[in-house]
Amino acid sequence: MxxxxxxxxxxxxxxxxxxxxxxxxxxxxxxxxxxxNLRVLVHRGPFGMGVELGDCLxxxxxxxxxxxxxxxxxxxxxxxxxxxxVLGHEDLRRHIGPNTVVVLWQVDPLPPAGLTPAxxxxxxxxxxxxxxxxxxxxxxxxxMKYVPLAGETVRLIRWTYTKRLKRELRAVGHSEYAGCAERxxxxxxxREYWLETFSRRSAIDHIFATTMTKQRYLExxxxxxxxxxxxxxKNYGELIEMDRDIDVLxxxxxxxxxxxxxxxxxxxxxxxxxxxxxxxxxGCYGPERQRLLNRSKVSLDLPRVPxxxxxxxxxxxxxxxxxxxxxxxxxxxxxxxxxHFVQAQAEHLARVIHDHVVDNEKREAITREAHAxxxxxxxxxxxxxxxxxxxxxxxxxxxxxxxxPAAGSGR
Numbered sequence: 001m002x003x004x005x006x007x008x009x010x011x012x013x014x015x016x017x018x019x020x021x022x023x024x025x026x027x028x029x030x031x032x033x034x035x036x037n038l039r040v041l042v043h044r045g046p047f048g049m050g051v052e053l054g055d056c057l058x059x060x061x062x063x064x065x066x067x068x069x070x071x072x073x074x075x076x077x078x079x080x081x082x083x084x085x086v087l088g089h090e091d092l093r094r095h096i097g098p099n100t101v102v103v104l105w106q107v108d109p110l111p112p113a114g115l116t117p118a119x120x121x122x123x124x125x126x127x128x129x130x131x132x133x134x135x136x137x138x139x140x141x142x143x144m145k146y147v148p149l150a151g152e153t154v155r156l157i158r159w160t161y162t163k164r165l166k167r168e169l170r171a172v173g174h175s176e177y178a179g180c181a182e183r184x185x186x187x188x189x190x191r192e193y194w195l196e197t198f199s200r201r202s203a204i205d206h207i208f209a210t211t212m213t214k215q216r217y218l219e220x221x222x223x224x225x226x227x228x229x230x231x232x233x234k235n236y237g238e239l240i241e242m243d244r245d246i247d248v249l250x251x252x253x254x255x256x257x258x259x260x261x262x263x264x265x266x267x268x269x270x271x272x273x274x275x276x277x278x279x280x281x282x283g284c285y286g287p288e289r290q291r292l293l294n295r296s297k298v299s300l301d302l303p304r305v306p307x308x309x310x311x312x313x314x315x316x317x318x319x320x321x322x323x324x325x326x327x328x329x330x331x332x333x334x335x336x337x338x339x340h341f342v343q344a345q346a347e348h349l350a351r352v353i354h355d356h357v358v359d360n361e362k363r364e365a366i367t368r369e370a371h372a373x374x375x376x377x378x379x380x381x382x383x384x385x386x387x388x389x390x391x392x393x394x395x396x397x398x399x400x401x402x403x404x405p406a407a408g409s410g411r
Contacts, residue, residue, distance in 0.1 A: 052233040053079065056384040060396065079103045079387070103391045105208045106218070107230065110195075111188045112307035113216040116172055122165040123189035124196075129158045158186060176306055181256050184305050195223065206391045212333045213308040228387060229334050230311040231380035237319040239371060240294040247275045247357050249296035249322070251289065251313070254281045259302050262327065262346055266300075269350035275357050293320035297357050300349075301326035301341075314341065315378075318370040323363050325353050334378060340370040 111123060162185055166178040195218075207225040209215035218225040248270065254260050267277045277300070284292060293299060299317035301324055303309045309330050317324045324341035326332070327349055337343045344352040356363045388396050 052235055052380055053384060055233065056381045059381050060385060060388070079105060101205050101391050103206045103208065103387060104204050105210065105228065105387065106214050106225075107210050107311075108191065109184075109188050109305045109308045109310075110214050110217045111192050112174070112177055112213070112305075113220045114174070116168065119165055119168045119172075120192070122161055122168060123185065124193050126158055126161045126165065126186050127190040127193035129154055129161065129186075158182060162186075179258055180305050181258055184256065188305060192221075195221070206387075208387055208390075210311055211308055212331045226386075226390065227333070228383050229378065230315060231378050231383040232315050232319060232374040233380040236312075237290045237293055237316045239319070239321050240290065242291070242294045244295055244297045244322075246278050246292070246296040248277045248298045248300055248325075248353055249292060250277065250279045250300040250302070251284060251292065252281065252302070254279070256304060258306075259304075262302055262349075266349055270353060273350060273354045275350075275354050289316065290320060293317055293322045296320075296322040297363060298323050298325050298353055300353070303328060303330065315374055318367070318374045321367050321371055323356055323367050324370070325349065325356065335370075335373075338366075340366065340373055342366065 111120075115123070159182060162182040165185065169175065169178045207218060207223055208228040209218055209225050210228065210230045212227055215225050215227045250263060252259070254263075263277070263279060267279075270277050278296075280292065293316060296317075299313065299322040301309065301313050301317075303326070306328060307330065309326060309328075309332060314324055314335060318340065326341055326343050327346055329343060329345065332341070332343070335341055342352060342356060356366075385396065
């Protein structure tokens with residue numbers, strides 16, 4: 001189905017209400033960036049991009065400031081750079097003015113391209129399988145709280161649909177996707193369900209994707225989009241002169257069975273080769289995370305889903321001079337395998353990591369190129385400029401009206 005966001009007059013469109021997993025309207029994660037002639041509402045999201053985007057607007061001469069979230073009806077531009085799963089819809093003209101431009105900058109994974117209609121139908125059943133979706137929010141919350149085994153019932157239903165989805169994937173030759181955890185399928189299909197259900201009625205005026213995999217899916221499903229990768233900001237990390245006394249660092253959540261299984265086997269293989277794997281799965285942010293990455297020779301990337309990678313770990317690791325070794329053979333634009341990072345299938349990870357841990361010259365040649373790439377040619381400021389040039393060109397100062405080159409195209 002071709003998604004046409006301009007099928008309705010702007011004043012008559014319905015906009016989505018952003019809600020968290022429990023069905024509550026998200027207000028605390030909205031940052032108001034005001035200043036100059038542009039007033040921007042930014043959804044901060046899990047990677048905390050509100051402050052960074054505000055800094056970029058200031059750097060572009062818009063003198064943006066982060067303040068309290070108020071004055072929805074006076075906002076010119078809304079940027080959603082995070083997981084904005086919608087559990088319902090409502091006319092947000094009460095909150096956002098009719099002339100507000102809404103931009104979705106899709107950071108979180110979407111389903112893979114090439115899914116069959118049957119797989120999509122099963123995925124939507126997984127996405128809808130929450131009491132908060134099946135019933136009004138208060139009733140859904142009451143059921144989860146007071147009805148015995150309500151949560152287990154929902155998990156059992158989702159598990160059943162997920163098993164059927166994986167069987168469908170194997171039948172059509174996508175067995176590599178069948179290993180994705182049930183939790184992750186639920187998340188990516190919830191995003192697909194939101195896009196499909198609310199694309200016509202919501203006022204998302206422009207969609208930008210942070211990876212080519214996401215853009216391919218969006219184009220396949222009929223959502224016009226552009227590829228704008230996440231860019232570097234100094235808050236993501238900087239190079240510090242420290243001894244790299246950590247061989248391999250995995251920094252990330254372990255609430256993923258596939259990850260835990262891979263890490264368990266990889267730790268044993270690396271130990272046999274004399275390489276130590278350090279795992280930090282919680283409570284590591286800001287300066288502490290920066291120090292850890294500056295001490296690490298290799299930063300291990302195990303994507304949450306087997307068809308797309310998360311750019312956050314790439315940016316943080318490369319900025320701190322740690323070599324990214326990523327599992328899988330994924331489309332990784334704008335990063336180049338062997339130039340900015342190293343890719344390897346799961347069965348070859350131990351050998352590849354060992355080779356780059358012991359060969360300092362080989363490893364440092366890649367980390368120098370990667371550091372220069374993200375800190376000089378892949379800037380968050382340029383990404384914001386490209387988004388503004390498309391969605392709100394009148395806000396760009398005259399001296400910056402020239403569109404920045406695409407990341408990786410050279411300067």
